[in-house]
Amino acid sequence: MENTNKIPEEEIRLKIRNKTFLNETALNQYFKWNALSLINFVDCRFEDIEFLGRPINFCKFKNSEFNDFSFRKCEFAKCTFENCRIVKANLTRAEFWDCNFINCEFLQSDLAGSDFWNCEFSETTFKDSNLNFIIVTNVKVWKSGEWVEIKDFSNFDNHFD
Amino acid sequence: MTKKNIGYPYTYGDKLTPEMARNNRKQTVSYSVLIPSIWWHNLEFGEPIQSYSSFSNEPKTVIVRGVETSRVNSISRGGDLGKSGPGPRAKADALKNARKTGGGSIFVQGFTPQRQYGSRPINKPLSCRNNVKINQEQFNGNQNPGGSSSSMETMSKHLSQEYKEYQQKFNSPPVSKRFDTKNYDREKFKELAKDPKANKEVFEKKTCDEARTAIQAEMEGIVNNPQRIEKPICKSVDLDFKVDGPGLYTHMDVKHPVGSEILRKQDRGHTLQEMATKMGKRIVEQKERFCGLEQGPESSENVLHIVDLAYVPSHEKKIVKEYCLKGAGSSEGIKFVNDNDKYKFFNKESNGKYK
Numbered sequence: 001m002e003n004t005n006k007i008p009e010e011e012i013r014l015k016i017r018n019k020t021f022l023n024e025t026a027l028n029q030y031f032k033w034n035a036l037s038l039i040n041f042v043d044c045r046f047e048d049i050e051f052l053g054r055p056i057n058f059c060k061f062k063n064s065e066f067n068d069f070s071f072r073k074c075e076f077a078k079c080t081f082e083n084c085r086i087v088k089a090n091l092t093r094a095e096f097w098d099c100n101f102i103n104c105e106f107l108q109s110d111l112a113g114s115d116f117w118n119c120e121f122s123e124t125t126f127k128d129s130n131l132n133f134i135i136v137t138n139v140k141v142w143k144s145g146e147w148v149e150i151k152d153f154s155n156f157d158n159h160f161d
Numbered sequence: 162m163t164k165k166n167i168g169y170p171y172t173y174g175d176k177l178t179p180e181m182a183r184n185n186r187k188q189t190v191s192y193s194v195l196i197p198s199i200w201w202h203n204l205e206f207g208e209p210i211q212s213y214s215s216f217s218n219e220p221k222t223v224i225v226r227g228v229e230t231s232r233v234n235s236i237s238r239g240g241d242l243g244k245s246g247p248g249p250r251a252k253a254d255a256l257k258n259a260r261k262t263g264g265g266s267i268f269v270q271g272f273t274p275q276r277q278y279g280s281r282p283i284n285k286p287l288s289c290r291n292n293v294k295i296n297q298e299q300f301n302g303n304q305n306p307g308g309s310s311s312s313m314e315t316m317s318k319h320l321s322q323e324y325k326e327y328q329q330k331f332n333s334p335p336v337s338k339r340f341d342t343k344n345y346d347r348e349k350f351k352e353l354a355k356d357p358k359a360n361k362e363v364f365e366k367k368t369c370d371e372a373r374t375a376i377q378a379e380m381e382g383i384v385n386n387p388q389r390i391e392k393p394i395c396k397s398v399d400l401d402f403k404v405d406g407p408g409l410y411t412h413m414d415v416k417h418p419v420g421s422e423i424l425r426k427q428d429r430g431h432t433l434q435e436m437a438t439k440m441g442k443r444i445v446e447q448k449e450r451f452c453g454l455e456q457g458p459e460s461s462e463n464v465l466h467i468v469d470l471a472y473v474p475s476h477e478k479k480i481v482k483e484y485c486l487k488g489a490g491s492s493e494g495i496k497f498v499n500d501n502d503k504y505k506f507f508n509k510e511s512n513g514k515y516k
Contacts, residue, residue, distance in 0.1 A: 033423070053368075055429060057428045057429055112396075113450065113451075
């Protein structure tokens with residue numbers, strides 16, 4: 001299985017490992033030009049953080065945990081979420097462009113009114129989450145050994161058992 | 162010829178004449194009466210006589226309204242920087258005048274007002290302080306219902322540190338310079354700058370931007386009475402504002418595209434054209450999204466999208482507009498604000514020239 005989305009050179013990325021972010025200030029230092037870009041977060045924990053409408057570009061979140069946080073109206077572009085647990089997240093009206101979700105778990109999260117464009121999901125589950133009014137365009141799910149394109153976004157959650 | 166010693170200082174050993182004694186008495190009286198009176202005066206009016214606004218970056222020329230002429234004329238401050246006693250120039254003048262006139266208190270002479278009200282100052286005062294006073298009512302302004310004489314730009318910066326930093330970093334002219342923002346309701350702005358769906362009640366850059374656009378659209382007659390959608394309706398109908406027309410419009414959503422320079426700096430990874438096209442496509446989809454819900458729009462015709470080009474430089478506005486409409490496929494239900502070249506965009510890379 002190969003990701004079709006291109007990611008910039010690894011060398012220019014900032015790598016943050018094993019760090020806990022407990023408020024906006026802790027994470028705010030990594031925002032440049034009001035955007036969070038080109039950062040690899042590995043084994044990180046994000047808690048009680050609220051950002052509204054900020055661009056998050058070319059970021060990788062691996063083995064990370066998100067708890068009780070809000071990235072409402074944020075624009076995620078070319079981001080990868082791998083082995084992440086996302087609990088009680090407010091992702092309402094968030095936009096995901098060219099993003100990949102690998103082995104992620106969304107729990108009690110609100111994604112109502114969010115947009116997914118050119119995104120790929122594999123081994124990702126949504127439990128007790130609000131997936132109303134989601135718009136998907138060219139979104140693929142890895143099912144039974146192949147990529148299945150989701151065309152009807154009205155039953156988006158049916159694809160994630 | 163006898164030498165007459167009536168000047169000051171007298172030489173030690175001079176014979177005390179009645180004239181000299183009379184001068185000494187005069188001088189003692191002058192010191193004992195006038196110096197305490199000067200100190201009393203300073204204590205009484207020691208407070209700065211001008212109060213500034215709570216917004217430190219508000220231009221002083223804007224907030225200066227009334228001139229308290231009586232006090233200004235009654236006090237000669239000697240041109241010092243910030244204190245109420247005599248400054249170096251006042252003291253030098255006093256010394257100089259004392260030598261010229263001879264006798265009397267040098268201090269008193271130095272504080273005698275030498276300029277009449279209304280006359281042109283010959284010696285420009287050293288002080289940068291204006292001898293004027295404004296009060297809170299004057300600052301708030303009484304021409305606006307919400308009571309604001311400060312621009313929406315100032316208000317936004319005051320509410321949101323994030324907004325302030327963003328404006329400063331991008332080195333653009335204040336958004337208020339691109340359109341008139343004086344005549345607005347401050348309380349309404351504050352209400353509109355809150356996101357009803359956010360977990361915490363904070364003012365963020367995005368919500369301040371949305372409020373600015375909503376107010377501007379109202380001022381330009383594009384929409385009537387924009388209001389945030391209250392809880393719990395906003396939980397389902399997640400559009401930015403509800404409006405009272407004109408026409409069929411009941412709801413409104415706001416978009417803020419940026420210029421290519423900002424896209425590059427933020428590492429967005431797409432071009433100006435891509436951004437604008439995607440925005441247009443998204444607008445069409447969003448119009449349909451919340452239709453038919455309780456207290457939501459009945460159809461897509463009820464949803465107006467305002468695309469605010471405030472963050473797009475002049476030379477790129479046309480491109481963004483064109484590609485946005487191209488993505489949407491139609492200009493139906495889409496209005497642009499700040500889409501003209503009236504206000505020039507300034508950036509660092511243009512070497513101090515407006516683009």
